[in-house]
Amino acid sequence: MVNIAVYVLPIYTLVFVLNLNGFFRYLNDALSSHITLSIMPVESLSVVMLSFAAEFTSGFAAAGALMDAGILTTKQTVIALLLGNITAFPIRALRHQLPRYMGIFSPKMGLQLLLSGQIFRVISIIAVGLFYYVIA
Numbered sequence: 001m002v003n004i005a006v007y008v009l010p011i012y013t014l015v016f017v018l019n020l021n022g023f024f025r026y027l028n029d030a031l032s033s034h035i036t037l038s039i040m041p042v043e044s045l046s047v048v049m050l051s052f053a054a055e056f057t058s059g060f061a062a063a064g065a066l067m068d069a070g071i072l073t074t075k076q077t078v079i080a081l082l083l084g085n086i087t088a089f090p091i092r093a094l095r096h097q098l099p100r101y102m103g104i105f106s107p108k109m110g111l112q113l114l115l116s117g118q119i120f121r122v123i124s125i126i127a128v129g130l131f132y133y134v135i136a
Contacts, residue, residue, distance in 0.1 A: 075136045082129040
């Protein structure tokens, strides 16, 4: 209980203050301006950005609309959603998982668990995406 009070409360407070001051919005804008796609049409960038900047459901809604309009193929839509998932992981991990991991475990171990879990997650998404891109 003491670890939770000592680590979780200050970290959640810090994340809250950073969010209140627009830090995560700034990170979204800064990171999204550096994403370029050469294998995907420009229209798919909106799916990636919505998945990144908002929640995944916004990316799904945009993807469905672009597929219904015939702008994106199913393959392009899947790859765009996977890219949105990969680009969104740092912000979501900092916001939601870091305070909890550091409160439950020691700060060092919590950070190690967060990083290793996210790295394995991204590697697996990339592997599945590459497999899908080659096969589909």
